[in-house]
Amino acid sequence: MKRLFNLLVAVFVVGAALYFFLNRSDKSEGEAPVLAGAPANAALLVRGEYLTKAADCIACHTVPGGKGQPFAGGLPFVLPFGTIYSSNITADPETGIGKWSDDDFVRALHDGVRADGKRLYPAFPYTSYTALSRNDVLAIKAYLFSLPKVSQPNREADLGFPFNQRWAMGLWNAAFFKSSRFEADASKPPAWNQGKYLATALGHCAECHTPRNFAFAMDADNNLAGESIQGWRAYNITSDAKHGIGAWSDAEVASYLTTGHAAGRGSASGPMGEAVEHSLQYLKPEDASALVSYLRTVPAKAGKNPIEIDAKAPWAVAASAAAPATSTAEGHEQGLRLFAAACASCHQWNGQGQQSANASLLGTRGVNDPDGANVTQMILQGVKMRVRDQEVYMPAFGKAYTDTEVAALANYVIAQFGNKQGAAVTPEFVAKQRTR
Known part of the structure; x- marks a missing residue:
C-alpha cells in the first residue's frame, strides 16, 4: 500500500512538473491576419460581431429549436465519458460572464481557465482559440457584452470519476496543449494566412474534423482527416483527391461552405449545417476564398473508414x-x-x-x-x-x-x-x- 501511495505521489509530482514546464503560455501577441470582414479600422462592435459569427459561438452556446436564449448555454455535448453542457456567455453578472474582466475573458480563450480559476474542458475549443489575437478576443467580448443579458444558471457537467476532477485538466494540458498565438508564415501569400487563421483559430475546423486520440486530444498527424461527433460524421476535408476535397473545384468548396450545398458533392446538415447557418454564410467572399486557399494545402490523408464515392450508382x-x-x-x-x-x-x-x-x-x-x-x-x-x-x-x-x-x-x-x-x-x- 505504501509503495502504491508513493507511486501515485510520484506520478502527481511529475505530472505537475510537466504541466508547469510544457504548459507555459506564449505571451507574445503575434499579429492576426487582417480579415476582409473585420478590418482593424472597423468599429469595435462591427468587428466583434463578424468575429463572433466566424467563431460560431452561438451554435454551441444556444439550445436550438427556440428552446434556449441566444448565448445562454445549456446545450449538451454527449462524450464517451459523460455529458458536458455549454455555459452562459451573456453579460448577466450572476449566471453569465458579466463580472469577467478583459483579462478573465482572454485567459479563458487563450488558456482554458475560467474567471474563478477552474479549468475548462476542451469541449470548449480553447485549444484552437488560443491562436486568436488579444484584440480579436476583446472585440468578441465587447460584442457579447452589447447583447441582452440572460439569467440562466449553468448546468454542471455529468461526468464520472476521474473525469469530473477539473484540476486534472492541468495535466491534460501539459501533455496535449500549448498556449500560443497565431504566427503568419511569411513564405505564404496574405490570403493563405487569412485562411489558416479562419480555419485553425476562429473557425476551429479541426475540433470536429480531426480524429481524437485515447485522451480526446486532436491527432495532429491526421489533421482534418475526418471524425465522428455527436452521432454525425464530420468528413475528411484534407486535399486527398479520393477521400477528401482534393477533387472539388474552388467554387464547389466555397459554395458548400457558404451556402451549404455544392452540386454533385453534397448538402450540409447536422453540426455542419449549423456552422453554415450561424457562421460560414456570413463570411465575406474574400475571406471565404482565403479559407479555400488554405484548405487546398492541408496534407492529403485517407482518414479512418474512408469513403469511396460512386457518383453514377x-x-x-x-x-x-x-x-x-x-x-x-x-x-x-x-x-x-x-x-x-x-x-x-x-x-x-x-x-x-x-x-x-x-x-x-x-x-x-x-x-x-x-x-x-x-x-x-x-x-x-x-x-x-x-x-x-x-x-x-x-x-x-x-x-x-x-x-x-x-x-x-x-x-x-x-x-x-x-x-x-x-x-x-x-x-x-x-x-x-x-x-x-
Missing part, C-alpha cells in the same frame, strides 16, 4: 425520376416502400432532387458511407436551416418510424444512391443514434 442512373429501377427492390423491399411513401417526391427515384438543389443525393458522401451515420441522422432529425434568406427544410421522421423502419430506409438509400450493397445499418445502431 447504376440503380439510380437506371431509374427515372418517377419510378425506381426494378432491380433495387431485392433485399430492400421495406426500404423501397418507405422511400416511395415519404422520400421520392422530393429526392426523386434517380436522386436528382426537385424543388431544391439540396435534395439531390447522387455523389454525396452520406449515401456512399456504408456505416450510414449521417443518413440515419438525417432521417431521424431532418433539416431546418435558413441560408441567405432561403429555408432549407426536410421533415424529421424519428417519431414516425421505428428503429427497424429507419434502418431499412437507410440501407435502401445507401444501396440505391451509393451502390453500397454492404450497408448494414441495424435497429440497434439507430437506437444509439437517437440518443446522440
